[in-house]
Amino acid sequence: MSTQPHPSAQPPPTVTGRLWLEKEQRGFLGHGRIELLRQIGERGSIAQAARAMGMSYKAAWDAVDAVNNLAEQPLVVRTRGGARGGATHLTEAGRELIRVFAVFEAEHTRFLSALSARIGAPVEFDRIARRLALQTSARNQFWGRVTALRQGELSAEVTLDIGGGNALAAVITNESAEELGLHEGAQACALIKASLVIVATPEGARGTSARNRLCGTVSRCREGTVNGEVSIALEGGKTITATLTTESIRALGLAEGRPACALVKASHVILAVTA
Numbered sequence: 001m002s003t004q005p006h007p008s009a010q011p012p013p014t015v016t017g018r019l020w021l022e023k024e025q026r027g028f029l030g031h032g033r034i035e036l037l038r039q040i041g042e043r044g045s046i047a048q049a050a051r052a053m054g055m056s057y058k059a060a061w062d063a064v065d066a067v068n069n070l071a072e073q074p075l076v077v078r079t080r081g082g083a084r085g086g087a088t089h090l091t092e093a094g095r096e097l098i099r100v101f102a103v104f105e106a107e108h109t110r111f112l113s114a115l116s117a118r119i120g121a122p123v124e125f126d127r128i129a130r131r132l133a134l135q136t137s138a139r140n141q142f143w144g145r146v147t148a149l150r151q152g153e154l155s156a157e158v159t160l161d162i163g164g165g166n167a168l169a170a171v172i173t174n175e176s177a178e179e180l181g182l183h184e185g186a187q188a189c190a191l192i193k194a195s196l197v198i199v200a201t202p203e204g205a206r207g208t209s210a211r212n213r214l215c216g217t218v219s220r221c222r223e224g225t226v227n228g229e230v231s232i233a234l235e236g237g238k239t240i241t242a243t244l245t246t247e248s249i250r251a252l253g254l255a256e257g258r259p260a261c262a263l264v265k266a267s268h269v270i271l272a273v274t275a
Helices: 031-043 046-053 057-070 092-118 122-133 174-179 246-252
Strands: 020-023 026-030 076-079 087-090 140-151 155-163 166-173 187-192 198-200 212-223 227-233 239-245 259-264 270-272
Touching: 026 031, 026 057, 031 046, 031 057, 031 087, 031 092, 046 057, 057 076, 087 092, 140 166, 140 174, 155 174, 155 187, 166 174, 166 212, 166 270, 198 239, 198 246, 212 239, 212 246, 227 246, 227 259, 239 246
Parallel strands: none
Antiparallel strands: 020 026, 076 087, 140 155, 140 187, 155 166, 187 270, 198 259, 212 227, 212 259, 227 239
């Protein structure tokens, strides 16, 4: 029996990256500069270290000057005179920095490996990628898990857990629920146009007939000549955005940092799934 992989099988993606340390908002140390320090420590010469790394003498000296200027103590020192006309060597601070960077780099490598393992399953990565590729004109998109599906004679009410203790209810036809393959535990995306979101104060939101009430804090409030836009940050890190008149924004006293609720009718929630 052949053990060759199927021609269409794609290897799982991996996460790669380089560790780079900054100091005073300036580039301080990366793998290249650490390797230059190592070469200087081994060869006792910036010129020889530069040749070993395939870089110019000037570029090597510029890199040494940069790290020396940002370090608390000099990392590389040059002694003049002597039988060989002087030498360049690492200080104890320079040698310690190499050791510390090696520890950081090992931790960084472990982190990248763990992250690669998390997305390594092709099916899981493909699902995430397709979510990101979903394009729609609806301003609000919430992925979640179906926690309830109640079917009536003509329509079904679907409840979607979107995280952070928030849930959205949508009313769709039984035929749509069947075509989408919805069932408890299934993943789906709730789409809501910003123009269909009603905004109210927490007190005013209690006596409404809207099936969905998502309360949080106004994170963004923009006023235009006629219309404006209000974003409400919800528990769990999600945000819902509404388009309403500037007059309404002012009448409700909406401003960044103030509590507010987004009200959405269940019939205004559109559900989608990935193919």
